[in-house]
Amino acid sequence: xxxxxxxxxxxxxxxxxxxxxxxxxxxxxxxxxxxxxxxxxxxxxxxxxxxxxxxxxxxxxxxxxxxxxxxxxxxxxxxxxxxxxxxxxxxxxxxxxxxxxxxxxxxxxxxxxxxxxxxxxxxxxxxxxxxxxxxxxxxxxxxxx
Numbered sequence: 001x002x003x004x005x006x007x008x009x010x011x012x013x014x015x016x017x018x019x020x021x022x023x024x025x026x027x028x029x030x031x032x033x034x035x036x037x038x039x040x041x042x043x044x045x046x047x048x049x050x051x052x053x054x055x056x057x058x059x060x061x062x063x064x065x066x067x068x069x070x071x072x073x074x075x076x077x078x079x080x081x082x083x084x085x086x087x088x089x090x091x092x093x094x095x096x097x098x099x100x101x102x103x104x105x106x107x108x109x110x111x112x113x114x115x116x117x118x119x120x121x122x123x124x125x126x127x128x129x130x131x132x133x134x135x136x137x138x139x140x141x142x143x144x145x
Contacts (some may be wrong), residue, residue, distance in 0.1 A: 032128040034090070039072075040133065041062050046141040049114055054112045058104070063117070063142075074113040076104030079120075090124045090135060097121065116140075 034040070042061040044053045054061050057075035064071055070092075071080040079099035084091045097120050104110050119140035127134040135142040 003019075031133065032126075032133040034065050034085070034126060034133070037064060037066055041145045043132075043143045043145045045112075045116055045119075045143065048139060052115060053113055055108065056106050057109050057112075065120055074099065074116050075109045077102055077113055079117060081120075088126045090126055091122050093122070094121050097128075116142075 039062050042063065044051055054075045059073045059075065061075045062072045065083065068084065069080065069082050071078070077100040079097060081092060081097040083096070097117060099117055104113065122137040124135040124137045127136055133144040
């Protein structure tokens with residue numbers, strides 16, 4: 001009787017251990033994080049609920065985060081600045097974003113850049129939606145590919 005009980009406990013421990021490992025793997029697959037020096041291509045932005053897609057841009061909008069700095073392309077112009085990251089919060093100060101000032105064509109590229117760079121400030125929540133990274137500061141959401 002003791003051997004059967006012991007065998008039962010061993011099997012139960014095995015199955016409980018396996019199920020917690022599966023749950024841990026699934027949590028890792030569903031998490032999306034910002035990795036240093038990874039180029040993150042911007043799919044679209046949303047400002048106060050209105051979606052803006054970049055079209056006809058000279059370059060694909062993107063952003064790269066290094067240790068405490070970021071840089072990228074907003075479609076035509078280059079931008080850069082500093083940030084701080086704590087857990088799932090990324091903070092960009094009011095005065096910590098700068099960009100080149102080239103005239104871009106067509107006008108919708110300039111409008112996208114203006115909206116993007118004007119709202120690239122504040123505290124962004126780092127979110128995962130269907131396996132994709134999103135930065136959300138309640139005014140602007142940045143959706144990455």
